[in-house]
Amino acid sequence: MARAATTSDIFNAIAEPRRREIVDLLARGYCRDVSELVRKLKLPQPAVSKHLRVLRKVGLVTVHKAGQRRLYELNVDELKPVHDWIQHFEQLWTDHLAGIKEAAETTARDLAARNRSAPGQQHCSKE
Amino acid sequence: MARAATTSDIFNAIAEPRRREIVDLLARGYCRDVSELVRKLKLPQPAVSKHLRVLRKVGLVTVHKAGQRRLYELNVDELKPVHDWIQHFEQLWTDHLAGIKEAAETTARDLAARNRSAPGQQHCSKE
DNA sequence: TTGACATATTCCCTAATGGGAATATAATAT
DNA sequence: ATATTATATTCCCATTAGGGAATATGTCAA
Numbered sequence: 001m002a003r004a005a006t007t008s009d010i011f012n013a014i015a016e017p018r019r020r021e022i023v024d025l026l027a028r029g030y031c032r033d034v035s036e037l038v039r040k041l042k043l044p045q046p047a048v049s050k051h052l053r054v055l056r057k058v059g060l061v062t063v064h065k066a067g068q069r070r071l072y073e074l075n076v077d078e079l080k081p082v083h084d085w086i087q088h089f090e091q092l093w094t095d096h097l098a099g100i101k102e103a104a105e106t107t108a109r110d111l112a113a114r115n116r117s118a119p120g121q122q123h124c125s126k127e
Numbered sequence: 128m129a130r131a132a133t134t135s136d137i138f139n140a141i142a143e144p145r146r147r148e149i150v151d152l153l154a155r156g157y158c159r160d161v162s163e164l165v166r167k168l169k170l171p172q173p174a175v176s177k178h179l180r181v182l183r184k185v186g187l188v189t190v191h192k193a194g195q196r197r198l199y200e201l202n203v204d205e206l207k208p209v210h211d212w213i214q215h216f217e218q219l220w221t222d223h224l225a226g227i228k229e230a231a232e233t234t235a236r237d238l239a240a241r242n243r244s245a246p247g248q249q250h251c252s253k254e
Numbered sequence: 255t256t257g258a259c260a261t262a263t264t265c266c267c268t269a270a271t272g273g274g275a276a277t278a279t280a281a282t283a284t
Numbered sequence: 285a286t287a288t289t290a291t292a293t294t295c296c297c298a299t300t301a302g303g304g305a306a307t308a309t310g311t312c313a314a
Contacts, residue, residue, distance in 0.1 A: 015142035068281040195311040
């Protein structure tokens with residue numbers, strides 16, 4: 001198999017820098033039509049429309065017709081899974097990080113020492 | 128062009144479900160050797176090694192040699208850009224999604240109340 | 255050394271990506 | 285009706301992704 005379809009996975013949808021830009025632009029000023037996005041992104045219109053389709057398919061944006069324009073609106077809710085996933089690393093990089101790391105390395109040294117006499121167990125060791 | 132190389136972009140690196148699994152596994156228990164990952168992921172060893180290489184290239188993991196094993200350690204810091212990017216939608220979650228059933232969480236009522244007293248900004252014309 | 259184990263790399267393959275160009279569809283104006 | 289504007293879709297193409305299989309590299313043990 002190749003990679004997971006971008007049209008079915010939020011993580012893939014936002015893996016595209018251009019699509020993140022679009023999301024950013026939609027994030028402030030709730031509505032934007034395609035032409036405006038084209039101008040800001042300096043990308044050909046078909047390309048923008050294609051990215052928008054991907055974002056639509058994963059539910060990250062919704063469209064409303066306004067005359068001949070299509071007004072895109074961000075549906076931030078769909079970013080929740082990403083947020084949640086990232087969230088559970090929060091504790092690892094805040095102020096606790098140094099302490100945890102140190103503790104882990106201390107433990108690693110102990111394990112390493114113990115392991116010298118009774119090898120075969122996995123352990124951390126620097127180099 | 129195809130998409131930005133996964134080896135140069137964190138967002139692409141974590142777009143792969145398997146790689147997120149690896150990151151998850153590394154998140155608890157700082158060191159894991161490849162064999163252990165292979166067992167947990169139920170994925171052929173070469174596949175795992177390849178994913179690990181990607182994660183290495185973007186700096187999300189580091190390796191330490193321990194005999195014939197390679198102990199992988201998570202470098203959470205590299206997730207910061209993702210976290211930061213997601214973070215500036217936090218506001219929208221709070222303000223814009225207040226009315227949406229965001230939760231069985233206790234904050235739901237508070238948010239709704241706040242939203243009533245400080246009503247919304249511009250919205251899209253529906254349809 | 256030989257052999258077993260742990261990990262990485264290479265080659266091959268199919269599927270999917272994203273841009274470009276051209277075209278299709280839709281709405282508005284004249 | 286025709287023209288013009290706004291957006292979407294299609295076709296083509298070079299690039300890449302990621303799994304499978306085989307192989308290479310590295311490390312330990314007897």
